[in-house]
Amino acid sequence: MKITMYTMSVDLFANSLGNLSAVLDKGLAYATTRKFEPVVLLASRLAPDMLPLTRQVQIACDIAKNSVARLAAQEPRRFEDNETSFEQLRARIAATIDYIKSIPASALEGSEDRDIKVPAGERTLEFKGLQYLQTWAIPNVLFHVTTAYDILRHNGVELGKRDFIAGGRAP
Amino acid sequence: MKITMYTMSVDLFANSLGNLSAVLDKGLAYATTRKFEPVVLLASRLAPDMLPLTRQVQIACDIAKNSVARLAAQEPRRFEDNETSFEQLRARIAATIDYIKSIPASALEGSEDRDIKVPAGERTLEFKGLQYLQTWAIPNVLFHVTTAYDILRHNGVELGKRDFIAGGRAP
Numbered sequence: 001m002k003i004t005m006y007t008m009s010v011d012l013f014a015n016s017l018g019n020l021s022a023v024l025d026k027g028l029a030y031a032t033t034r035k036f037e038p039v040v041l042l043a044s045r046l047a048p049d050m051l052p053l054t055r056q057v058q059i060a061c062d063i064a065k066n067s068v069a070r071l072a073a074q075e076p077r078r079f080e081d082n083e084t085s086f087e088q089l090r091a092r093i094a095a096t097i098d099y100i101k102s103i104p105a106s107a108l109e110g111s112e113d114r115d116i117k118v119p120a121g122e123r124t125l126e127f128k129g130l131q132y133l134q135t136w137a138i139p140n141v142l143f144h145v146t147t148a149y150d151i152l153r154h155n156g157v158e159l160g161k162r163d164f165i166a167g168g169r170a171p
Numbered sequence: 172m173k174i175t176m177y178t179m180s181v182d183l184f185a186n187s188l189g190n191l192s193a194v195l196d197k198g199l200a201y202a203t204t205r206k207f208e209p210v211v212l213l214a215s216r217l218a219p220d221m222l223p224l225t226r227q228v229q230i231a232c233d234i235a236k237n238s239v240a241r242l243a244a245q246e247p248r249r250f251e252d253n254e255t256s257f258e259q260l261r262a263r264i265a266a267t268i269d270y271i272k273s274i275p276a277s278a279l280e281g282s283e284d285r286d287i288k289v290p291a292g293e294r295t296l297e298f299k300g301l302q303y304l305q306t307w308a309i310p311n312v313l314f315h316v317t318t319a320y321d322i323l324r325h326n327g328v329e330l331g332k333r334d335f336i337a338g339g340r341a342p
Contacts, residue, residue, distance in 0.1 A: 001283050002283060003174055003175060046321050047324050050324060112174055113172060130172055135183075138309065139183075139187055140332075143313070143317050153217060153221060154218055154325075165314075
C-alpha cells in the first residue's frame with residue numbers, strides 16, 4: 001500500500017473524527033451518570049478566551065471537510081453551526097465523515113502541487129497541497145480534536161489515551 | 172513534489188516540534204514577566220491524573236523519534252527524561268529534531284508495508300507502517316503538542332492558533 005494524499009487526509013480525518021465521536025459519547029454518559037445538564041460540558045472552555053467544546057467539535061469537522069474539498073479542487077459543502085446537544089454534534093461528525101468519504105480518491109491524485117488558498121480574516125493564506133496538508137490541515141484538525149478531549153478530561157470525564165487514539169477500542 | 176512517508180513523519184514532526192519550542196518560549200516569558208517560578212508551569216496539569224507540561228513535551232519528542240526510527244527499521248536513540256527547565260525542554264526538542272532529520276529519507280522508502288511493533292505495557296501493538304503513521308504516530312505526537320499548548324493557555328499564557336500552527340510566524 002502506498003502513502004497518498006487521500007490516505008493522509010480522508011482516512012486520517014475519518015479515523016480521528018470517529019474517535020472524537022466516541023470521546024463525546026463518554027462525555028454525555030458522564031453527565032447522565034452524575035446527573036448534570038450535558039450543556040455544561042458543551043459550554044466548557046480551558047480559558048475564558050478559548051472556544052467551548054461545541055465550537056471545538058464544529059471546527060474540527062469544518063477543517064477536515066474544507067481541507068479534503070480544497071485538495072480535491074471542489075467547493076466545500078457548508079454545514080450550519082446549530083448543534084446544541086451531544087447527539088447533534090455526533091451527527092455532525094458522522095455527516096462530515098460521510099462527506100469526506102464521498103470524495104473519490106482519484107480527485108486527490110496529484111494534489112501535492114495544487115495551489116490552495118485559505119481565507120483567514122482579511123488575508124488569504126497560500127499553500128501548495130502537500131504543505132497545506134502537512135503544516136495546516138492535519139495539525140489543525142488534531143488541535144481541535146485534542147482540545148475537545150482535554151476540555152472533557154479537565155471536567156472529570158474518565159478518558160484515556162486509548163479513547164483518543166482508537167475510540168476506546170484496543171488499538 | 173510527491174507525498175512520502177518521510178515528508179509526513181520527519182517534516183511534519185520537525186515542524187510541529189519547532190512550533191512547540193516557540194510556544195514554550197512564550198510560557199517562559201510569561202513566568203518571567205509575571206515574576207513567578209517557571210517550574211509552576213512545568214508542573215501544571217489539566218487534571219490531577221493527567222501528565223504535567225514537562226512530561227507532555229518529553230513524550231511528544233519520544234513518540235516523534237521512536238516513530239521515525241521504527242519506520243526506518245532502526246533502534247531509536249534513547250534520551251534521558253531529566254529536564255527541569257524550559258531551556259532544557261527546548262534543547263530536548265532541538266536534539267529530537269536533529270535526530271529525526273539525521274535519518275535519511277531513503278531509510279523510510281517502502282516503510283508503508285513494514286511490520287511495526289510498539290511495546291505498550293504488557294502488550295505489543297502491531298501495525299503496518301502506513302497505518303502506524305496515520306493512526307498512531309501523528310495523532311499521538313499532535314496530542315501531546317496540543318496538550319502542552321492547552322496547559323499553558325489554561326494558565327493564562329497569551330497564545331493563539333498561529334503559535335501552534337506556525338510558531339508565531341505568519342503561516
